[in-house]
Amino acid sequence: MAVRSALINVMVRAVNQAARGLKRDFGEVENLQVSKKGPADFVSAADIKAEQVLRKELSRARPDYGFLMEESGGTDPKPGCDRRWIVDPLDGTTNFLHGLPHFAISVGLAEGDEIVAGVIYDPIKDELFWAEKGGGAFLNDRRLRVSSRRQLSEGLFATGIPFLGSSKDDGVFLRELTAVMQSSSGVRRWGVASLDLAYVAAGRFDGFWEQGLSPWDFAAGILLVREAGGIVTDIAGDRVALDGHSVIAANDHLHRLLAKMIAAAQKGGAPEAG
Secondary structure, eight states: OOOOOHHHHHHHHHHHHHHHHHHHHHHHHHHHTTSSSOSHHHHHHHHHHHHHHHHHHHHHHOTTOEEEETTTEEEOOOTTOOEEEEEEEEETHHHHHTTOSOOEEEEEEEETTEEEEEEEEETTTTEEEEEETTSOEEETTEEOOOOOOOOGGGOEEEEOOOOTTOOSOHHHHHHHHHHHHTTSSEEEOOSOHHHHHHHHHTTSSSEEEEESOOHHHHHHHHHHHHHTTOEEEOTTSSOOOTTOOEEEEEOHHHHHHHHHHHHHHHTTOOOOOO
C-alpha cells in the first residue's frame, strides 16, 4: 500500500472537502438545465465555493505558502518561504455545466519554479491521482507507469480543441489534429487537461498535447507524468515553465515522435508517421 506523506495528506484532505460541495452542486445541474436563467451562474458559484474551501483548508495547514488560483488570482508566500499552491477548483467547468460527469479538482505545489507535489481528484469516479517529487505517481494506492507503446499508429492521444473566445489559431490546430489523426489509433477531446495528463501518467492515453493552457491546468499533471516515467515539455521542446501555455506529454519514445509531428504541422509541413 502506498504511504502518503504529511504534505500529500494535507492536499488530499483539502480536495476531499471541496469535492463534497461539487458533488452536491453537480446533482443540481440537471434541474437547472431547463430553467430560463440556465445553470451558468450556478456553476460559477460552485467553482468559487470550491476554491474558497481549498484556500481555507490549505491555508490552515500551511499558513506560510502562497497561492495561484484560477478564480481569485495570486498571493505571495510569507517571507522566507518560496512555496505556493497552484489551484484549479473545477477543471472541466463546461462539462459540469452540461451535466457531463467528467471534471476534476487540481492542486499543485510549486517550490520556486518547480512542481514538487500534485493531486488531481475526479470526485464522480472517486479517482485520486497524486505524486510527490522523487516518490512516484499513484492512482489511489496503485503505482502508475506511462504506456510502453512505441508506435504512433498504436497510440491513443488527447488534446484540447479551440472554442469560442479561445486564443488558439484554429488553422494551426487543424493541421496538428490532422497529422495526429492520420498517424494514430485515435484522438480524444474530453475538455479536462488535468485529467488528460493524469491519464497519460496512468497509461490510459499514450500522449497529450495542447496550447493555450494556464498553470493551474497543468501544474499537478506534469509532475504526475514525470513521476510515472514520462517526458513533459512545451511545444518547443523546452522545460514547461509555470508561466508557459503549452504542453506535450508522452513516454520518451512517443514524445519525440509526437513533438516532431506537431512542430512540422505548425510550420505547415507534411506529418511524419512513426
